[in-house]
Amino acid sequence: MTPDQLTTAIINGVNAGGEQFLEGTLAATLPIIWLAILGLHLGRPYILDMIDRFTLRLGADLLWLIYIALRDILIISGVIMSFMFLFPDVVTADQLPLTGGLAAVCLFGVLLIKLMGDPDHYIRDFRFTTYLLGLGALFYFVPYVIGVQANAVTSGTIGNISKFLVTSSNPTWAVNLGYITIVILAIMGATAVVYALRTGGRAEIVAESQDALARK
Template sequence: MKPTDVSNAITQALVQGGAQWMVSTIVAFLPALWTMTLILHLGRPYVLRTLRRCGLRLGADVWWMSYLLMRDALLLVTFALSWIFFQPNIVAASALPITGPIAALLLLLALATKLSRRADDDVRAYRLVTIFLVLGATLYYGPQVFAVEAASQDWLAGFGQAFTSNTNTGSALVIMWICMAGVAIVAGWLFIRAWSAANRSMARRIAARKAPTAAPPEPAVS
């Protein structure tokens, strides 16, 4: 082999190895993100009880805003990292939980509910977000623990082969494409909703500018 061929082979091996390591790291770290997401979401009553005990208004505001920022930012990060479940080559070549795309879609539905409704003030919206998050976490935890991470367990061999993406490629790709269509529908609905809200806001501003100002009252004649 020529030195150029050796260099290209080493570079290709490093790139492929780095990509596989990155995917494996994300898949292994996502359970921690899902756990923190559930803890912060279900810990809302504790945060509210703590707020009632705060005697300083500024301290209560800082505590509540910090909680909201961490909770919603963690939701966004978890969904962003879950995007690997919508990459066909990665799904077919890597050992991923086969229901990962469904979990990502449910996470997006939870985010869409938060964006369209006041989940912190509406009890029904809060319960709906809770259902989406619990179902999504269950669909991720189950195959990840009992299929991907239990490959060495002979008594789980059938379950692992059925719920791991690279050993059940056909079903994994079908689930991925269906969930990708669902993500596109939810994203399109959010875009249309944001576009309509922006148009209504702009129309109100234009109408307020065009509205005639009230004339000052005439002075009374003595």
């Protein structure tokens, strides 16, 4: 082996190892992200109760700002980290939840509702975000627990179901679901862009206009 070939082999090995490390880190972090998102969303009544106990308005405002910032940043992070489900080479090489891409669609739907509505003030929007988060959690945790985690300890019919729910052992479904996810995300992204360009992303203007028309 020549020095150039050895250098190329080392570089390729380092790149492949770094890619595997990154993908493994994302796969291990996403369940934690999902649990944190669900915890913060379902813990909203507790935060509101804590705000009512503050005697200093500044402290209440800071707590609310920290809460919504942490919650929304985690949702955005979950969407970004879920982009790995869109790459065929990643889903066919790594053991990932089969419907993880659809879970990312649900998270993006939550962001779209937050752009076009106000879940923190309107019960209908809050219910929609709750339904989407619940559906996304099912899409992620069912194949993650039954598939990825149980894949090595199950056999028979349950083992076949477990293998079906893992992307690396079911590459055809994994790649096709990835393409479906890309199409849905593209449609939702285009909807968000059109809405932002038309309204500047300020949903309250639309709500105020509707209220004004209703009074007339």
